[in-house]
Amino acid sequence: MTDLTDAISGEKSQIEQFAEREYRYGFVSDIEADVVPRGLNEDIIRLISSKKDEPEWLLEWRLQAYRAWTTMTMPEWQMFHLDPIDFQDMIYYAAPKTKPKLESMDEVDPEMREMFDKLGISLAEQKRLSGVAVDAVVDSASVATTFRKQLAEVGVIFCSFSAAVRDHPDLVRRYLGSVVPFRDNFFSALNSAVFSDGSFCFIPKGVKCPMELSTYFRMNQADTGQFERTLIVAEEGASVSYLEGCTAPKRDNNQLHAAVVEILALDGADVKYSTVQNWYPGDAQGKGGIHNFVTKRGKAMENAKISWTQVETGSAITWKYPSVILQGDNSVGEFYSVALTTHYQVADTGTKMTHIGKNTSSTIVSKGIATHVAQNVYRGLVKVLRSAEGARNFTQCDSLLIGDSCGAHTLPYIEVKNSSAQVEHEAYTSKIGEDQLFYCRQRGISEEDAVSMIVHGFCRDVFKELPMEYVVEARNLLNMKLEGSIG
């Protein structure tokens, strides 16, 4: 490994250049925003709620969540250092001032359009050839949702969370908090109190959603937290594939992103949720970057299937465990994850699979890659309750280390209360071997291409789970991040 470590320690300046180049989405757009005063109290929550013209029941729910939150404390079991967060020094609501009319994309603020063009996301429906419907969320507000009309024809509702509260209040009221109650944890309580926007997606009984749905999250304002909420409901026999992407400007301070994603898959439904997360990771010295503390959970009823696929390359700290409650008999839960951490990044991620129904099965494939001084933690819980006759789980979590100063940690928890369950766990940690690198180089492949090839090979089992449209994006993202990891 001497070769790589020498390269890493010996060519700092080159790495710095790469690091500079690494994050292409670090620009700030000059978009006027409507912000609420700094700090958090019941009045702020009332203000947020009134700005959004919310019904009384929702305000009440927010206040309950807030009161619950005030009795809770920050978790301390995580495997990284976290400076105390001053929750009174944060801005909880920032929305772009110019409100676009959702009926026509032509009316989207030109500044906003330009920003999304820079990000490579086209909001112009006629330009979208790939047939992916996009909901674009900037700071706290959804600014555009494409393809709404076409989706509505088959009964699919795909809109911003605020629009859902306005247009489909009964559905929101029925399902909000049904999978992640606000009391669930510190950050879910905080999110429930102050969440601003996000996406809502409803697939009615028997409908196979005709296109990929996608939400694109962008943090633009300084000192704001982003607290979005995504709720996906797939009725009996429905199916949908959903993708979220995220970027943020480069800033010196840490910004908090505490989202909640709830998925409910009713009997026989199939929901696939993919994430390509590229929040600003901080600079090469560990300054700045997003704290990505997200609660994601799905509940699968009889014969339903929920699949999480995540490619996590951004954020200073990624801390989340997309989980599945396997409530119904024969339900299936899957978690496929690639987490790449470079420089001072930390990922403490994994999943929880809770087997309740009979013959439920879950699959966990986690691939962690660490370079520089980054730390990568897989933390997972497989819980088989007494009722889960015939439950099966397969877990594979592998770590790949590049260089000598990074770390990989695997913390699997297994709780089995039914003796008929079969639980398998495989794990290995390897360093990108000198042997592998030399083998590639002896065949004429450059060191950088060789590292990229080995890492992509390592991630292949996860990438093949991504929707076709995003495989290329995920690969490019990984390459971009890896550019700086060797000299």
Added chain:
Amino acid sequence: MTALLEIEGLTASVEGKQILRGLDLELPVGEVHAIMGPNGAGKSTLANVLAGRDGYEVAGSVRLAGADLLEMSPEERAIAGVFLAFQYPVEIPGVGNSYFLRTALNAIRKARGETPLDAIDFMAYTKARMALVEMDPSFLGRSVNEGFSGGERKRNEILQMAILEPRLAILDETDSGLDIDALRIVAQGANSLRRDDRSMLVITHHQRLLDELVPDVVHVLAEGRIVKSGGPELAVALEESGYGILELEGSR
């Protein structure tokens, strides 16, 4: 008779331990030379040093067609035409064999100013070469060396040699760990790749490989240098009498 490879006074040590102690060797264009010698003589070190592996302190001179080989990185040497058939080919999980081979071939073609081959051209290019080592096409879809038997790994090495078309092929104990049939396939495959403009350095312990791949010259490497050179009959003599005869000769 022009030399492709000229080695003069080559020394190499690992962590202070000297392995090659002033090795001289000249390998003419188009010839096959065998390197034999007892365990620990430095045979694999020689192969690794020529291919540019890290971890050795190297001195002396090695020229490939006049160019200073020791100055080049491993990938530059590959592009210059050096190919090493590894004694222990590594696994690269998740990387498809055909993808790996095509990437390697195209890296070399690009550096030589040739157009890269697309997936379809590559298949055509590869198909005939696979027949040389009796390989099934399904093999291209598997990950590099993952789950390969010892024989498959060695055949894969010869296949790569056929694909990359080197000027200098170094076979590092390609016959080790092979059964009779696999040995025949590998030896015949390598022999069929002999060309007037290609030289081979065949490192082996056994005569069997050399029955198929008949060398022009046999060198005996012991204690870090070439102690004896001769024709193919030298390999036969060594097979019969062992390396003990060397010490006898040396002590005379």
